[in-house]
Amino acid sequence: MRTAYRTGDARVLRDVAAIGAAMLAVGASFGAVAVAAGLPVWATLAMSAFVYAGGAQFMAVGLVVAGNPLAAVLAGLLLNARHLPFGLALGGALGTRRAQRLLGSHLMTDEATAFALARPAGPQRRRAFWLAGVLLFLAWNAGTALGVLAGGAAGDPAALGLDAAFPAGLAALLLPSLRDRETRRVALLGAGLAVLATPLLPAGLPVLLALAALALPLLARRRPPAVSPGPPAVSPGPPAVSPGPPAAPPGPPAASAGRSGVPSGPDAAPGGGPVTVPDAAADGRSVRAGEASC
Structure with a gap:
C-alpha cells in the first residue's frame, strides 16, 4: 500500500512541477508589477499570502492604484466565486475538521482542483489535493518574493508566453475527465x-x-422517455350468452316395436305374447248389424 501511495505521490509531484514553474514565474511578475505600481512591499507579500487569487491580484493592483479599493474587493469576490462549485466537487478531499476545511479552501485553485479530481475519490484524491495545493501555494509566494526583490527584471509574463501555461496545464489535467x-x-x-x-x-x-x-x-x-407504440388494442368480443333454463328431465321411455311387431317395454303383454288391439270399425259394423236384425 505504501508503495502505491509513493508511486502516486511521485506522479503528482512530477505533474505539479511543470505548473509550479509557470506559477513561480507569474508570481514573480506580479511582485514586480505591484511594487512598480506603488504598492508597498508588505502589502504585495500579504496579498499573495492571504488573498492568493492570481488574476484577481493583478486586477486589484490596477484598481487600488486608481483609487478604487472597493471595486478591487468586489472584482476579487466575483473572480473567485467559481470556487463554490469547486468546494462542492472536492467534498471530503478538503478534510473533515473545520480547520482543515478552512485551510483547504484557501489553498484551492483551478490547478489543485484539477489534480485532485483526476484521482479516484478517497485517500488518493485527498493526498493529491493537499500536495498540489501546498506546493503551488509555495511556488506563488516564492515567485512574488522574487519579483519584489528583482523589481522590473521579471518583466511581463505575457511577453514570454508564460500566461499560456495555466490554460494549457488545465486542459491537460481535464482531458482524462472528458471520456x-x-x-x-x-x-x-x-x-x-x-x-x-x-x-x-x-x-x-x-x-x-x-x-x-x-x-x-x-x-x-x-x-420523459419516448414510449414505443405497442400492438393495437384488441376490441372486446360480444357479451357471453347467459345459459337458458335447465332442460326438462326425460320422461318414461316410449314403447318400441320390434321386427315382429311385438311391442317391448311396459306395454308388452305378460309372457311376451301378442297384444290384441280392438278394432273400432269392426265394433261399429257389429252394432249396425244387430239393429238391422231387430
Missing part, C-alpha cells in the same frame, strides 16, 4: 458560453455564466 459523453457535452457548452460572453461581460462573469451548462444533464433526466 464520458455527458461530461464532454457539458464542458463544450460551458466553454462556448464563456467564449461568447467574454467580449460582452466584465471579467469573472463569463466563468460564472459557463456554470449554466450544468443544467444540461438535469434537463435530460427530467425529459
Whole structure:
C-alpha cells in the first residue's frame, strides 16, 4: 500500500512541477508589477499570502492604484466565486475538521482542483489535493518574493508566453475527465458560453455564466422517455350468452316395436305374447248389424 501511495505521490509531484514553474514565474511578475505600481512591499507579500487569487491580484493592483479599493474587493469576490462549485466537487478531499476545511479552501485553485479530481475519490484524491495545493501555494509566494526583490527584471509574463501555461496545464489535467459523453457535452457548452460572453461581460462573469451548462444533464433526466407504440388494442368480443333454463328431465321411455311387431317395454303383454288391439270399425259394423236384425 505504501508503495502505491509513493508511486502516486511521485506522479503528482512530477505533474505539479511543470505548473509550479509557470506559477513561480507569474508570481514573480506580479511582485514586480505591484511594487512598480506603488504598492508597498508588505502589502504585495500579504496579498499573495492571504488573498492568493492570481488574476484577481493583478486586477486589484490596477484598481487600488486608481483609487478604487472597493471595486478591487468586489472584482476579487466575483473572480473567485467559481470556487463554490469547486468546494462542492472536492467534498471530503478538503478534510473533515473545520480547520482543515478552512485551510483547504484557501489553498484551492483551478490547478489543485484539477489534480485532485483526476484521482479516484478517497485517500488518493485527498493526498493529491493537499500536495498540489501546498506546493503551488509555495511556488506563488516564492515567485512574488522574487519579483519584489528583482523589481522590473521579471518583466511581463505575457511577453514570454508564460500566461499560456495555466490554460494549457488545465486542459491537460481535464482531458482524462472528458471520456464520458455527458461530461464532454457539458464542458463544450460551458466553454462556448464563456467564449461568447467574454467580449460582452466584465471579467469573472463569463466563468460564472459557463456554470449554466450544468443544467444540461438535469434537463435530460427530467425529459420523459419516448414510449414505443405497442400492438393495437384488441376490441372486446360480444357479451357471453347467459345459459337458458335447465332442460326438462326425460320422461318414461316410449314403447318400441320390434321386427315382429311385438311391442317391448311396459306395454308388452305378460309372457311376451301378442297384444290384441280392438278394432273400432269392426265394433261399429257389429252394432249396425244387430239393429238391422231387430
